[in-house]
Amino acid sequence: MADKTKVIVIHAKGILSNSKPDPQRLQAIIIKGLTLLTSQEKDKEAVEKIFSPSDRVGIKINTIAGARLTTSPELALALTTVLNRGGIPERNMVIWDRTNRELKEAGYPLLTSRDKLKIFGTDTSGAGYESEPYSFRNIGSLFSTILTNFVTASISLAVLKDHGLAGLTAGMKNYFGAIHNPNKYHDNHCNPYLAELCASPPIKSKHRLTILDALLIQYHKGPSFHPRWATQYESLIFGLDPVATDTVGWQIIEKLRAEKGLPSLKEEGRPPLYLETATSLGLGESNLSRIQIIEEEV
Amino acid sequence: MKRREFIKASSYFCIYLSGGGSISYPFSFSPSKSTNLSRVEARYYEKLPDREIRCLLCPRYCHLGDKERGYCGVRENEGGTYYTLVYGKVCALNVDPIEKKPFFHFYPGTQAFSLATVGCNVNCKFCQNWQISQVRPEQVEAFDLPPEAVGLAAKNNNCLSIAYTYTEPVVFFEYMVDSALASKNYGIKNVVVTGGHINLKPLEELIKVVDAIKVDLKSFSESFYKEYVRGELKPVLEAIKLIHQRKKWLEIVYLVIPTLNDQELMIRQLCRWLLKETGPDVPLHFSRFHPMYLLKNLPPTPISTLEKLHSIAKEEGLRYVYIGNVPGHKAESTYCPFCGQMIIERVGYQIGRMELRQGRCRFCHSTIPGIWS
Structure with a gap:
């Protein structure tokens, strides 16, 4: 068991009320998830195990689908509270995504104060994209300067969803929002592009933690919101291994699809093969038999 | 590059829209800075269940869920309706010699009112204009220039033609077609500079409203198209055939990239295909590559290579073969x-x-x- 990569799934039945999560319970879940993930007793120790106090932490969220299927603002803010208690100064944290418009539409306040928590998009004045494309394997993109300049450690705080092209959108695909041209990488179910993007130095060197927002899961017809195929799963998934975390997320989607009588992603011809590619690039584990899944209820 | 730097580095009649502030343009109109994306319904797509759509404009046939964008980055599915986001949103505008397109057999010595919106439906690793072609409309400033204003602006600037160029005009198809139609009132010609990655039905519509088309043929190899263009060769060849069949004036440009698409045998096969499908009179321009974008590890094309390919094309029976991007070369004439x-x-x-x-x-x-x- 010891050599298996660990993924933590924390369930919190009843955490959603009128589609909004309870912030206090969110903090408890995050603490539980991080302590289990790092095998530490206390939240501060767990945070210290992943980050250094001098880190500038970027929390990459996913707001593309709008307010009804975004990374929950309550979750993102609860995470900053836990990180802050763990020794990361507020001023050294930024919650970010592609555009301020999407952030606002998803219910995030825009914050750019120097000494406080920051929330803004790459299109904020003073941020933007790098001016020269970074070339890595099949990737040639301008990276957000939030990732390349501000951030020293990155968290992918993603929404777990079915994706019509990629099969799955979760922690890895969330980083499509860190580049200027994700539309160029949807061919062939995003494979190998998605794996190669996450293996590119600007991301690989900074990614530390994946947390999947599985409070509401779009298990079919994603990535946009379709209430008919969305379910309140009321869970969060934690992993240090980005591939293993997404692999576990994929299995949850498959389970929900099977329960609803839908064909599997493989049967629909769109399994997220980029996960296997990611494993071949040394990014993490996509073989479920080598992943230790720890499930708890909070 | 800042706008002022670009203007300084460019010809006198030039706007490259990447900065703010005011500046006096030598144009007889003042385009206003755009503050939003357009929401004009696309003309070639089909609606699918569950707010999904399939784009029918180019051979990619992007199948998109709600809120997703096509490969081009400038068309978006919003609630099951597909929109162009760049209709009338011009990001580059110049008055160029028609030879710069290049068109060598189309009103030589005249000026072309040349414009582009952002976006492209392929992703050439050697793109010369990637700063505007390989981005999304939110990432580059644009000016509002509605179709009905384009023809008048061209006329007022002593241009015989409007050239849709710089990026990939196929991705701003609706704007291009409407501008071409509106410009007829001013007696202005319309020319298109394209990679030819377009489906035949929209191409038929385009052919009816423009006067000449230049196709950038990037290689005669599917594998090259797949690896370096992120597109397909076959539909480009089909487009070339259709343009010629419809008797629309056609010129072909072939950017010669050292070691990647300069094989003599392949060029010979290409010339034979052109001879068979379009005859000996369609001009073929072999253009010199300079390292750009994601292909900076290659040198500029040796002039001797261009001359060799030029001689192969002539041997194969093509009558009008040119060498481009080598100012002063005798094969420009x-x-x-x-x-x-x-x-x-x-x-x-x-x-x-x-x-x-x-x-x-x-x-x-x-x-x-x-x-x-």
């Missing part, structure tokens, strides 16, 4: 294929001697194909 005399002298984008009389060689009176007056 047009020679009568029947008597061998120089009939249009070019140095860079400048026209020197013109020895054509009503579309005929002044020396031997042979007809020279093209649109001359």
Whole structure:
């Protein structure tokens, strides 16, 4: 068991009320998830195990689908509270995504104060994209300067969803929002592009933690919101291994699809093969038999 | 690059829209800075269940869920309706010699009112304009220039034609077609500079409203298209055939990239295909590559390579073969294929001697194909 990569799934039945999560319970879940993930007793120790106090932490969220299927603002803010208690100064944290418009539409306040928590998009004045494309394997993109300049450690705080092209959108695909041209990488179910993007130095060197927002899961017809195929799963998934975390997320989607009588992603011809590619690039584990899944209820 | 730097580095009649502030343009109109994306419904797509759509404009056939964008980055599915986001949103605007496109057999020595919106439906690793072609509309500033204003602006700036160029005009298809139609009121011609990655039905519509099309043929190899263009060769060849069949003036440009698409055998096969499908009179321009974008590890094309490919094309029977991006090269000029005399002298984008009389060689009176007056 010891050599298996660990993924933590924390369930919190009843955490959603009128589609909004309870912030206090969110903090408890995050603490539980991080302590289990790092095998530490206390939240501060767990945070210290992943980050250094001098880190500038970027929390990459996913707001593309709008307010009804975004990374929950309550979750993102609860995470900053836990990180802050763990020794990361507020001023050294930024919650970010592609555009301020999407952030606002998803219910995030825009914050750019120097000494406080920051929330803004790459299109904020003073941020933007790098001016020269970074070339890595099949990737040639301008990276957000939030990732390349501000951030020293990155968290992918993603929404777990079915994706019509990629099969799955979760922690890895969330980083499509860190580049200027994700539309160029949807061919062939995003494979190998998605794996190669996450293996590119600007991301690989900074990614530390994946947390999947599985409070509401779009298990079919994603990535946009379709209430008919969305379910309140009321869970969060934690992993240090980005591939293993997404692999576990994929299995949850498959389970929900099977329960609803839908064909599997493989049967629909769109399994997220980029996960296997990611494993071949040394990014993490996509073989479920080598992943230790720890499930708890909070 | 800041706008002022670009203007300084460019020709006098030039706008490259990447900065704010005010500046006096030598144009007789003042485009206003755009503050939003357009929401004009696309013309070639089909609606699918569950707010999904399939784009029918180009051979990619992007199948998109709600809120997703096509490969081009400038068309978006919003609630099951597909919109172009760049209709009338011009990001680059210049008055260029028509030779710069290049069109060598289409009103030589005239000016083309040249414009682009952002976006492209392929992703060439050697793109010369990637800063505007490989981005999304939110990432580059644009100005509002509605279709009905384009023709008048061209006329007021002494342009004989409007050129849809710089990026990939296919991705702003609706704007291009509407601008071309509106410009007819001013007697303005319309030319398209395209990679030819377009489906035949929209191409048929485009052919009806424009006067000439230049196709950038990137290679004669599917594997090259797949790896370096992120597109397909076959639909481009189909487009070339259709343009020729419809008797629309056509020129072909082939950017010669050292070691990647300069194999002599392949060029010979290409020339034979062109001869068979479009005849000997469609001009073929071999253009010199300079390291750009994601292909900076290669040197500029040796001039000797261009000259070799030029001679192969002539051997295969193509009558009008040119070498481009080598200012001052003798193969920039047009020679009568029947008597061998120089009939249009070019140095860079400048026209020197013109020895054509009503579309005929002044020396031997042979007809020279093209649109001359």
